[in-house]
Amino acid sequence: MSHHAIIVVDLGYGDAGKGTVVDWLCATRPVRAVIRFNGGAQAGHNVVLPDGRHHTFAQFGSGTLRGVPTHLSRFAVVDPLALSAEAAHLASIGVRDPFALITADPEALLATPYHVEAGRRRELARGDDRHGSCGMGVGEVMAYSLAHPDLAPRVGDCASPDVLTRKLLRLRAVLDVSGPPVADCVAAFQDFSGCVRFAAGLPPGGPLVFEGAQGVLLDEWHGFDPYTTWSTTTFANALELLGGAPAVRLGVVRTYTTRHGPGPLVTEDPSLVVPEPHNLFGPWQGAFRRGHFDAVAHRYAIDACGGVDALALTHLDAPVSRMCVAYEGLDRLPVNGGAALTSLPMTPVYATVTDWPSAVSSALGAPVVLRSYGPTSDDKICAEGSVLSGQVLV
Template sequence: MREHMIVTDLGYGDAGKGTVVDWLCAREPVQAVVRFNGGGQAGHNVVLPDGRQHTFAQFGSGTFRGVPTHLSRFMVVDPLSLAKEADHLAELGVPDPFCLLTVDRDALLATPYHVAAGRARELARGVDRHGSCGMGVGETMAYALEHPDLAPVAGDCEEPVRLARKLRALREALGVTGPPVEDCVDAYRAFAERVILVGSSFVTALLRRRPVVFEGAQGVLLDEWHGFHPYTTWSTTTFANALELLDGTPATRLGVLRIYTPRHGPGPLVTEDAALALPEAHNGTGPWQGPFRTGHFDAVAHRYALAVSGGADVLALTHLDAPVSRMCVSYDIGELPVGRAGDLDGQAGLTERLREAGPRYADGIDDWPAAVAEALGVPVWLGSSGPTAADKVLLSGVITPERV
């Protein structure tokens, strides 16, 4: 790997971004892993050959390899859950995980007040729940849009008086209870003392050194603007944020997919098949997301993800060991149109169309890399048949992407 990489899921999430990032960091020296969307709700599973396993939420998935993590301004940072994650990494043998962490001062803070408000909102939806992860990320983004000058950010953790003022205003505006503001201020001051808070020029400096891996969260089909509303995340899940951070620096756009299409929680899954009883070691029914669901490989949905993302240079295909042989090649309603970014009414209409879509299948797929490359028009660069870096194999030795 001689250049920067952007790793993004071209489905609904859970395709294996974490294990791909771990492999990239194990293969050659990497300067840093930069997280460019989402927050503490991410769940990127990495398994080492000796059996150690961690579900990465905010730390980058190269942490086991000693690769530093940078939480960019596009992240929603949750210092309290970050501390718990650091504790687990330390138990697994990572010495002082916080020494591997830098945080952009402009990154939004998720607080216990956001969490409480988000969970209350989701519960109030009753049977129409959206599948929130219950981590307050959506509430954090919504509050920042409504109160841009009052939204707590990571840099406020260095200024306890300002942070306390913002937290009091936040708790009052959301109308929730929670821990005393003073306790939160103390915890966030401790956070600021453990990590390195940096400015916007930090990523530019990183890019001048060894390659950087940009690690996305969730999946493109959950994108805040192009996902199937309202079953989406409050985050841009395409390559867009990473490209903005790169500011014209060339990078390879790597899309990750399973050879079948999963999703967590409610929302469209056109190819869902209850008969696909596939083992799932690290995903299951969550108290907020809901059940983990599986469907046959949905080339139509993944073509749509590529279209709204501006394409990808190469693909990583995971779960090649799964006993599946069916691919959805078309819908009876045709291809999915790309709407105008921000037209949520249009996206909700597309969601309703998907509820009526019937999949058309090709059966007997045995060469998945070739079949996926043909169906999506993007070469499959990496194949994975298991959870560890040793289970990965290069299917094309040289990347020659169109520069972006």
């Protein structure tokens, strides 16, 4: 069966390697565009090319260094100021005219400095009960749009200064923040509208790679409250955008389970020292934490997604050998029963792993079709005869 798209989703708390998987897909087959279908500027997908160039992708798709265009769908939260900064870095490492490689749906929500200020203020007010915000205002964008759907600034408003001014004045008043003068924001967002082409729906012609942000264990519906994101991190948004067109649902996991900031990490082990050059302490997220591979949590993520077709397994070069195969008395969490992780003590049951691809495939009930032994596309091995081998996209 041919497929119109591959959807790449993180089955953990984020940082599993979605960016490097998308980069490999774009390097090994003809991809029409990378579609961002959730989240916003808080994403941090690291891509390293074989020649050593590195970029942390936030809103641009992780195929940009391969010349593959990005489309920010109506489910993305677009931050024009952060996008401009990202474009500047891409230009500095050799991408000619990055804005020529990006389109945005006019219905996508806008993130503004006012959302950022309000979100950071809210997180600071939580004190020791912080949720681990990325500090980019995405949660405030979503909350405001739900409370004031007709007043929420959207990408298309950037081409209408009067509409945008009215919405931003109202936004700043409702959120009770200071921030930069509204006129300055309007001018910057008008510049954005002159650089980025607006386009509703998906780019025509396919094939497409859908790049998810964050991870299923942070999902707004299925994550472990209150340590969740205001975003649907499963395959749902991508499938809705595809409207029934066939797609490969590719889940990404790494050989050890990690998360940024507070929240449950059942297998956490402070003695687990693995170099993470691109994952450091964040002033808003907090510490980068490491734990052993948690098959129970990843099974839960797969169930919450409605299943996966295949798996990509990253960080196979890491010196790790333990897998949590169950919690004492429990080997599977019911979907939407994840609250147990924040209310009950969980004791992991471990097994020693010598063959990671086989162990992960067996534990999660899906084939590992892509193995990653390092950060570049040259460090990837695709299983012969798998759903990703050959020209899976047509």
